[in-house]
Amino acid sequence: MVMSNSLANAVLDLVYPNNCINCKTAILDKDYEFSLCQDCWQSIENNLPPFCSKCGLHLEDIDTRIDLCKDCQKRELYFDKAFSVFAFEGMAKELIHKFKYSNKTMLAKVFAKMIFDFAMNFNIPLDSYDIMLPVPLHSTRLREREYNQCEILARQLQKFFPLELSTKDVKRIKNTKSQITLDKASRWKNVEGVFKTTNEYAFKDKSVLVVDDLMTTGSTASELAKTLKDSGAKTVSVLTIAKAK
Ligand SMILES: [Zn+2]
Ligand SMILES: [Zn+2]
Structure with a gap:
Protein backbone atom coordinates (compact mmCIF):
# COMPACT_ATOMS: atom_id res chain seq x y z
CA MET A 1 0.00 0.00 0.00
CA ILE A 44 17.26 27.68 8.05
CA GLU A 45 18.51 30.94 6.54
CA ASN A 46 17.52 34.33 7.94
CA ASN A 47 16.55 37.39 5.96
CA LEU A 48 19.71 39.50 6.31
CA PRO A 49 20.52 43.23 6.15
CA PRO A 50 20.57 45.56 4.35
CA PHE A 51 16.77 45.65 4.63
CA CYS A 52 14.35 47.64 2.49
CA SER A 53 13.28 50.43 4.85
CA LYS A 54 9.63 49.82 3.95
CA CYS A 55 8.89 46.12 3.36
CA GLY A 56 11.89 44.70 5.23
CA LEU A 57 13.10 42.46 2.42
CA HIS A 58 16.84 41.99 1.94
CA LEU A 59 18.07 44.57 -0.58
CA GLU A 60 19.88 42.90 -3.46
CA ASP A 61 21.30 45.99 -5.14
CA ILE A 62 22.89 48.16 -2.54
CA ASP A 63 22.32 51.76 -3.43
CA THR A 64 23.06 53.90 -0.39
CA ARG A 65 20.97 56.79 -1.70
CA ILE A 66 17.80 54.72 -1.93
CA ASP A 67 17.06 52.23 0.84
CA LEU A 68 13.90 50.93 -0.84
CA CYS A 69 13.55 47.79 -2.94
CA LYS A 70 12.32 48.09 -6.53
CA ASP A 71 8.72 47.21 -5.62
CA CYS A 72 8.56 49.75 -2.77
CA GLN A 73 9.86 52.51 -5.02
CA LYS A 74 6.78 52.03 -7.21
CA ARG A 75 3.92 51.58 -4.77
CA GLU A 76 2.20 53.31 -1.90
CA LEU A 77 2.06 51.32 1.31
CA TYR A 78 0.21 52.71 4.32
CA PHE A 79 2.31 51.02 6.98
CA ASP A 80 5.54 52.68 8.11
CA LYS A 81 7.87 49.71 8.29
CA ALA A 82 7.85 45.94 8.02
CA PHE A 83 10.08 43.25 9.46
CA SER A 84 10.41 39.64 8.30
CA VAL A 85 12.65 36.95 9.70
CA PHE A 86 12.82 34.96 6.45
CA ALA A 87 12.40 35.19 2.73
CA PHE A 88 9.48 32.94 1.77
CA GLU A 89 11.44 30.05 0.30
CA GLY A 90 12.97 26.72 1.24
CA MET A 91 12.31 25.40 4.72
CA ALA A 92 10.72 28.66 5.92
CA LYS A 93 8.09 28.27 3.19
CA GLU A 94 7.36 24.67 4.16
CA LEU A 95 7.06 25.49 7.85
CA ILE A 96 4.68 28.39 7.19
CA HIS A 97 2.53 26.14 5.01
CA LYS A 98 2.33 23.64 7.87
CA PHE A 99 1.47 26.44 10.31
CA LYS A 100 -1.25 27.92 8.08
CA TYR A 101 -2.90 24.87 6.58
CA SER A 102 -2.01 21.75 8.57
CA ASN A 103 -2.94 22.69 12.12
CA LYS A 104 0.69 22.71 13.20
CA THR A 105 0.08 25.45 15.76
CA MET A 106 2.95 24.23 17.95
CA LEU A 107 5.15 26.01 15.40
CA ALA A 108 4.02 29.34 16.90
CA LYS A 109 6.45 28.74 19.75
CA VAL A 110 9.33 28.15 17.31
CA PHE A 111 8.45 31.19 15.22
CA ALA A 112 8.12 33.45 18.27
CA LYS A 113 11.60 32.48 19.45
CA MET A 114 13.00 32.99 15.93
CA ILE A 115 11.41 36.46 15.82
CA PHE A 116 12.86 37.28 19.24
CA ASP A 117 16.38 36.19 18.16
CA PHE A 118 16.03 38.16 14.92
CA ALA A 119 14.95 41.31 16.77
CA MET A 120 17.89 40.97 19.18
CA ASN A 121 20.44 40.37 16.41
CA PHE A 122 19.37 43.34 14.32
CA ASN A 123 18.31 45.76 17.06
CA ILE A 124 14.66 45.90 16.07
CA PRO A 125 12.84 47.51 19.01
CA LEU A 126 9.68 45.39 18.97
CA ASP A 127 9.09 46.12 22.65
CA SER A 128 8.64 49.81 21.88
CA TYR A 129 5.14 49.39 20.39
CA ASP A 130 1.95 50.02 22.36
CA ILE A 131 -0.27 47.36 20.83
CA MET A 132 0.16 44.09 19.00
CA LEU A 133 -2.59 43.32 16.49
CA PRO A 134 -2.88 39.92 14.80
CA VAL A 135 -4.47 40.31 11.35
CA PRO A 136 -8.14 39.43 11.91
CA LEU A 137 -9.83 36.62 9.98
CA HIS A 138 -13.38 36.93 8.71
CA SER A 139 -15.84 35.18 11.08
CA THR A 140 -16.70 32.58 8.42
CA ARG A 141 -13.04 31.71 7.87
CA LEU A 142 -12.48 31.61 11.61
CA ARG A 143 -15.31 29.10 11.98
CA GLU A 144 -13.86 26.91 9.22
CA ARG A 145 -10.32 26.97 10.58
CA GLU A 146 -11.22 27.14 14.27
CA TYR A 147 -8.27 29.37 15.09
CA ASN A 148 -6.51 32.47 13.88
CA GLN A 149 -2.90 31.39 13.45
CA CYS A 150 -1.72 35.02 13.69
CA GLU A 151 -3.35 35.36 17.10
CA ILE A 152 -1.67 32.17 18.30
CA LEU A 153 1.66 33.57 17.13
CA ALA A 154 1.01 36.94 18.82
CA ARG A 155 0.22 35.21 22.12
CA GLN A 156 3.56 33.40 21.97
CA LEU A 157 5.29 36.69 21.11
CA GLN A 158 3.84 38.24 24.26
CA LYS A 159 6.20 36.02 26.26
CA PHE A 160 9.11 37.98 24.78
CA PHE A 161 7.48 41.36 24.18
CA PRO A 162 4.80 42.04 26.78
CA LEU A 163 2.67 44.32 24.61
CA GLU A 164 -1.05 44.79 24.89
CA LEU A 165 -2.87 42.43 22.53
CA SER A 166 -5.81 43.65 20.48
CA THR A 167 -8.12 40.88 19.23
CA LYS A 168 -11.54 42.54 19.22
CA ASP A 169 -11.00 46.11 18.04
CA VAL A 170 -10.85 45.42 14.29
CA LYS A 171 -13.17 43.25 12.24
CA ARG A 172 -12.71 41.78 8.81
CA ILE A 173 -16.05 42.72 7.32
CA LYS A 174 -15.67 41.14 3.88
CA ASN A 175 -14.84 37.49 3.30
CA THR A 176 -12.47 38.03 0.40
CA LYS A 177 -11.15 35.45 -2.01
CA SER A 178 -7.85 33.93 -0.97
CA GLN A 179 -5.04 36.18 -2.17
CA ILE A 180 -3.16 33.09 -3.35
CA THR A 181 -5.41 32.70 -6.38
CA LEU A 182 -4.99 36.31 -7.52
CA ASP A 183 -2.34 38.11 -9.55
CA LYS A 184 -0.52 41.06 -8.00
CA ALA A 185 -2.80 43.76 -9.42
CA SER A 186 -6.02 42.03 -8.32
CA ARG A 187 -4.74 41.63 -4.76
CA TRP A 188 -4.92 45.37 -4.15
CA LYS A 189 -8.50 45.59 -5.38
CA ASN A 190 -9.51 42.45 -3.45
CA VAL A 191 -8.64 43.89 -0.02
CA GLU A 192 -10.14 47.37 -0.40
CA GLY A 193 -12.41 48.20 2.54
CA VAL A 194 -12.15 44.76 4.18
CA PHE A 195 -11.30 46.00 7.68
CA LYS A 196 -13.31 48.10 10.11
CA THR A 197 -12.36 49.27 13.58
CA THR A 198 -15.07 48.54 16.11
CA ASN A 199 -13.55 50.55 18.96
CA GLU A 200 -12.84 54.13 17.95
CA TYR A 201 -10.48 54.78 20.88
CA ALA A 202 -8.41 51.60 20.76
CA PHE A 203 -5.72 52.90 18.38
CA LYS A 204 -5.81 56.65 18.92
CA ASP A 205 -2.22 58.00 19.13
CA LYS A 206 -0.90 54.45 19.53
CA SER A 207 1.99 52.76 17.78
CA VAL A 208 0.70 49.46 16.47
CA LEU A 209 2.58 46.31 15.54
CA VAL A 210 0.53 44.21 13.13
CA VAL A 211 1.36 40.48 13.30
CA ASP A 212 0.92 38.34 10.21
CA ASP A 213 2.45 35.06 9.06
CA LEU A 214 3.36 36.04 5.53
CA MET A 215 3.69 39.20 3.48
CA THR A 216 3.31 38.82 -0.26
CA THR A 217 2.56 42.14 -1.99
CA GLY A 218 1.84 43.87 1.32
CA SER A 219 -1.67 44.76 0.14
CA THR A 220 -3.51 43.24 3.12
CA ALA A 221 -1.15 44.79 5.68
CA SER A 222 -1.34 48.13 3.89
CA GLU A 223 -5.14 48.12 3.88
CA LEU A 224 -5.17 47.27 7.60
CA ALA A 225 -2.65 50.06 8.29
CA LYS A 226 -4.84 52.51 6.37
CA THR A 227 -7.84 51.54 8.52
CA LEU A 228 -5.78 51.94 11.73
CA LYS A 229 -4.44 55.32 10.69
CA ASP A 230 -7.95 56.49 9.81
CA SER A 231 -8.72 55.57 13.44
CA GLY A 232 -5.90 57.77 14.71
CA ALA A 233 -2.97 55.31 14.99
CA LYS A 234 0.33 57.20 15.21
CA THR A 235 2.49 54.55 13.53
CA VAL A 236 1.80 51.11 12.13
CA SER A 237 4.54 48.55 11.55
CA VAL A 238 4.12 45.00 10.34
CA LEU A 239 5.88 41.92 11.67
CA THR A 240 5.73 38.77 9.58
CA ILE A 241 7.52 35.45 9.72
CA ALA A 242 8.38 35.68 6.03
CA LYS A 243 8.28 38.02 3.06
CA ALA A 244 7.71 36.71 -0.45
CA LYS A 245 10.14 38.12 -3.00
ZN1 LIG B 1 14.86 18.43 12.05
ZN1 LIG C 1 10.57 46.93 -0.16
Whole structure:
Protein backbone atom coordinates (compact mmCIF):
# COMPACT_ATOMS: atom_id res chain seq x y z
CA MET A 1 0.00 0.00 0.00
CA VAL A 2 1.27 3.47 -0.87
CA MET A 3 0.48 5.98 1.81
CA SER A 4 -0.09 9.61 0.99
CA ASN A 5 2.46 11.98 2.45
CA SER A 6 0.02 13.51 4.90
CA LEU A 7 -1.19 10.11 6.08
CA ALA A 8 2.40 8.92 6.50
CA ASN A 9 3.18 12.03 8.52
CA ALA A 10 0.09 11.58 10.67
CA VAL A 11 1.21 8.03 11.44
CA LEU A 12 4.71 9.26 12.27
CA ASP A 13 3.21 11.88 14.59
CA LEU A 14 1.54 9.07 16.49
CA VAL A 15 4.64 6.92 16.69
CA TYR A 16 7.00 9.78 17.55
CA PRO A 17 5.01 12.52 19.26
CA ASN A 18 8.32 14.30 19.86
CA ASN A 19 9.72 14.27 16.37
CA CYS A 20 11.05 17.26 14.44
CA ILE A 21 8.29 18.78 12.36
CA ASN A 22 10.67 19.15 9.41
CA CYS A 23 12.96 16.11 9.26
CA LYS A 24 10.95 13.77 11.53
CA THR A 25 14.01 12.87 13.61
CA ALA A 26 12.98 11.94 17.12
CA ILE A 27 13.77 14.66 19.65
CA LEU A 28 15.15 12.73 22.58
CA ASP A 29 15.70 15.57 25.05
CA LYS A 30 12.45 15.69 26.99
CA ASP A 31 13.12 19.24 28.18
CA TYR A 32 13.54 20.58 24.65
CA GLU A 33 10.38 22.62 24.21
CA PHE A 34 10.35 23.17 20.43
CA SER A 35 8.96 21.08 17.59
CA LEU A 36 11.89 21.81 15.26
CA CYS A 37 15.18 20.01 15.95
CA GLN A 38 18.36 22.03 16.45
CA ASP A 39 19.94 20.82 13.19
CA CYS A 40 16.98 22.07 11.15
CA TRP A 41 16.89 25.27 13.23
CA GLN A 42 20.56 25.96 12.40
CA SER A 43 20.12 25.25 8.70
CA ILE A 44 17.26 27.68 8.05
CA GLU A 45 18.51 30.94 6.54
CA ASN A 46 17.52 34.33 7.94
CA ASN A 47 16.55 37.39 5.96
CA LEU A 48 19.71 39.50 6.31
CA PRO A 49 20.52 43.23 6.15
CA PRO A 50 20.57 45.56 4.35
CA PHE A 51 16.77 45.65 4.63
CA CYS A 52 14.35 47.64 2.49
CA SER A 53 13.28 50.43 4.85
CA LYS A 54 9.63 49.82 3.95
CA CYS A 55 8.89 46.12 3.36
CA GLY A 56 11.89 44.70 5.23
CA LEU A 57 13.10 42.46 2.42
CA HIS A 58 16.84 41.99 1.94
CA LEU A 59 18.07 44.57 -0.58
CA GLU A 60 19.88 42.90 -3.46
CA ASP A 61 21.30 45.99 -5.14
CA ILE A 62 22.89 48.16 -2.54
CA ASP A 63 22.32 51.76 -3.43
CA THR A 64 23.06 53.90 -0.39
CA ARG A 65 20.97 56.79 -1.70
CA ILE A 66 17.80 54.72 -1.93
CA ASP A 67 17.06 52.23 0.84
CA LEU A 68 13.90 50.93 -0.84
CA CYS A 69 13.55 47.79 -2.94
CA LYS A 70 12.32 48.09 -6.53
CA ASP A 71 8.72 47.21 -5.62
CA CYS A 72 8.56 49.75 -2.77
CA GLN A 73 9.86 52.51 -5.02
CA LYS A 74 6.78 52.03 -7.21
CA ARG A 75 3.92 51.58 -4.77
CA GLU A 76 2.20 53.31 -1.90
CA LEU A 77 2.06 51.32 1.31
CA TYR A 78 0.21 52.71 4.32
CA PHE A 79 2.31 51.02 6.98
CA ASP A 80 5.54 52.68 8.11
CA LYS A 81 7.87 49.71 8.29
CA ALA A 82 7.85 45.94 8.02
CA PHE A 83 10.08 43.25 9.46
CA SER A 84 10.41 39.64 8.30
CA VAL A 85 12.65 36.95 9.70
CA PHE A 86 12.82 34.96 6.45
CA ALA A 87 12.40 35.19 2.73
CA PHE A 88 9.48 32.94 1.77
CA GLU A 89 11.44 30.05 0.30
CA GLY A 90 12.97 26.72 1.24
CA MET A 91 12.31 25.40 4.72
CA ALA A 92 10.72 28.66 5.92
CA LYS A 93 8.09 28.27 3.19
CA GLU A 94 7.36 24.67 4.16
CA LEU A 95 7.06 25.49 7.85
CA ILE A 96 4.68 28.39 7.19
CA HIS A 97 2.53 26.14 5.01
CA LYS A 98 2.33 23.64 7.87
CA PHE A 99 1.47 26.44 10.31
CA LYS A 100 -1.25 27.92 8.08
CA TYR A 101 -2.90 24.87 6.58
CA SER A 102 -2.01 21.75 8.57
CA ASN A 103 -2.94 22.69 12.12
CA LYS A 104 0.69 22.71 13.20
CA THR A 105 0.08 25.45 15.76
CA MET A 106 2.95 24.23 17.95
CA LEU A 107 5.15 26.01 15.40
CA ALA A 108 4.02 29.34 16.90
CA LYS A 109 6.45 28.74 19.75
CA VAL A 110 9.33 28.15 17.31
CA PHE A 111 8.45 31.19 15.22
CA ALA A 112 8.12 33.45 18.27
CA LYS A 113 11.60 32.48 19.45
CA MET A 114 13.00 32.99 15.93
CA ILE A 115 11.41 36.46 15.82
CA PHE A 116 12.86 37.28 19.24
CA ASP A 117 16.38 36.19 18.16
CA PHE A 118 16.03 38.16 14.92
CA ALA A 119 14.95 41.31 16.77
CA MET A 120 17.89 40.97 19.18
CA ASN A 121 20.44 40.37 16.41
CA PHE A 122 19.37 43.34 14.32
CA ASN A 123 18.31 45.76 17.06
CA ILE A 124 14.66 45.90 16.07
CA PRO A 125 12.84 47.51 19.01
CA LEU A 126 9.68 45.39 18.97
CA ASP A 127 9.09 46.12 22.65
CA SER A 128 8.64 49.81 21.88
CA TYR A 129 5.14 49.39 20.39
CA ASP A 130 1.95 50.02 22.36
CA ILE A 131 -0.27 47.36 20.83
CA MET A 132 0.16 44.09 19.00
CA LEU A 133 -2.59 43.32 16.49
CA PRO A 134 -2.88 39.92 14.80
CA VAL A 135 -4.47 40.31 11.35
CA PRO A 136 -8.14 39.43 11.91
CA LEU A 137 -9.83 36.62 9.98
CA HIS A 138 -13.38 36.93 8.71
CA SER A 139 -15.84 35.18 11.08
CA THR A 140 -16.70 32.58 8.42
CA ARG A 141 -13.04 31.71 7.87
CA LEU A 142 -12.48 31.61 11.61
CA ARG A 143 -15.31 29.10 11.98
CA GLU A 144 -13.86 26.91 9.22
CA ARG A 145 -10.32 26.97 10.58
CA GLU A 146 -11.22 27.14 14.27
CA TYR A 147 -8.27 29.37 15.09
CA ASN A 148 -6.51 32.47 13.88
CA GLN A 149 -2.90 31.39 13.45
CA CYS A 150 -1.72 35.02 13.69
CA GLU A 151 -3.35 35.36 17.10
CA ILE A 152 -1.67 32.17 18.30
CA LEU A 153 1.66 33.57 17.13
CA ALA A 154 1.01 36.94 18.82
CA ARG A 155 0.22 35.21 22.12
CA GLN A 156 3.56 33.40 21.97
CA LEU A 157 5.29 36.69 21.11
CA GLN A 158 3.84 38.24 24.26
CA LYS A 159 6.20 36.02 26.26
CA PHE A 160 9.11 37.98 24.78
CA PHE A 161 7.48 41.36 24.18
CA PRO A 162 4.80 42.04 26.78
CA LEU A 163 2.67 44.32 24.61
CA GLU A 164 -1.05 44.79 24.89
CA LEU A 165 -2.87 42.43 22.53
CA SER A 166 -5.81 43.65 20.48
CA THR A 167 -8.12 40.88 19.23
CA LYS A 168 -11.54 42.54 19.22
CA ASP A 169 -11.00 46.11 18.04
CA VAL A 170 -10.85 45.42 14.29
CA LYS A 171 -13.17 43.25 12.24
CA ARG A 172 -12.71 41.78 8.81
CA ILE A 173 -16.05 42.72 7.32
CA LYS A 174 -15.67 41.14 3.88
CA ASN A 175 -14.84 37.49 3.30
CA THR A 176 -12.47 38.03 0.40
CA LYS A 177 -11.15 35.45 -2.01
CA SER A 178 -7.85 33.93 -0.97
CA GLN A 179 -5.04 36.18 -2.17
CA ILE A 180 -3.16 33.09 -3.35
CA THR A 181 -5.41 32.70 -6.38
CA LEU A 182 -4.99 36.31 -7.52
CA ASP A 183 -2.34 38.11 -9.55
CA LYS A 184 -0.52 41.06 -8.00
CA ALA A 185 -2.80 43.76 -9.42
CA SER A 186 -6.02 42.03 -8.32
CA ARG A 187 -4.74 41.63 -4.76
CA TRP A 188 -4.92 45.37 -4.15
CA LYS A 189 -8.50 45.59 -5.38
CA ASN A 190 -9.51 42.45 -3.45
CA VAL A 191 -8.64 43.89 -0.02
CA GLU A 192 -10.14 47.37 -0.40
CA GLY A 193 -12.41 48.20 2.54
CA VAL A 194 -12.15 44.76 4.18
CA PHE A 195 -11.30 46.00 7.68
CA LYS A 196 -13.31 48.10 10.11
CA THR A 197 -12.36 49.27 13.58
CA THR A 198 -15.07 48.54 16.11
CA ASN A 199 -13.55 50.55 18.96
CA GLU A 200 -12.84 54.13 17.95
CA TYR A 201 -10.48 54.78 20.88
CA ALA A 202 -8.41 51.60 20.76
CA PHE A 203 -5.72 52.90 18.38
CA LYS A 204 -5.81 56.65 18.92
CA ASP A 205 -2.22 58.00 19.13
CA LYS A 206 -0.90 54.45 19.53
CA SER A 207 1.99 52.76 17.78
CA VAL A 208 0.70 49.46 16.47
CA LEU A 209 2.58 46.31 15.54
CA VAL A 210 0.53 44.21 13.13
CA VAL A 211 1.36 40.48 13.30
CA ASP A 212 0.92 38.34 10.21
CA ASP A 213 2.45 35.06 9.06
CA LEU A 214 3.36 36.04 5.53
CA MET A 215 3.69 39.20 3.48
CA THR A 216 3.31 38.82 -0.26
CA THR A 217 2.56 42.14 -1.99
CA GLY A 218 1.84 43.87 1.32
CA SER A 219 -1.67 44.76 0.14
CA THR A 220 -3.51 43.24 3.12
CA ALA A 221 -1.15 44.79 5.68
CA SER A 222 -1.34 48.13 3.89
CA GLU A 223 -5.14 48.12 3.88
CA LEU A 224 -5.17 47.27 7.60
CA ALA A 225 -2.65 50.06 8.29
CA LYS A 226 -4.84 52.51 6.37
CA THR A 227 -7.84 51.54 8.52
CA LEU A 228 -5.78 51.94 11.73
CA LYS A 229 -4.44 55.32 10.69
CA ASP A 230 -7.95 56.49 9.81
CA SER A 231 -8.72 55.57 13.44
CA GLY A 232 -5.90 57.77 14.71
CA ALA A 233 -2.97 55.31 14.99
CA LYS A 234 0.33 57.20 15.21
CA THR A 235 2.49 54.55 13.53
CA VAL A 236 1.80 51.11 12.13
CA SER A 237 4.54 48.55 11.55
CA VAL A 238 4.12 45.00 10.34
CA LEU A 239 5.88 41.92 11.67
CA THR A 240 5.73 38.77 9.58
CA ILE A 241 7.52 35.45 9.72
CA ALA A 242 8.38 35.68 6.03
CA LYS A 243 8.28 38.02 3.06
CA ALA A 244 7.71 36.71 -0.45
CA LYS A 245 10.14 38.12 -3.00
ZN1 LIG B 1 14.86 18.43 12.05
ZN1 LIG C 1 10.57 46.93 -0.16
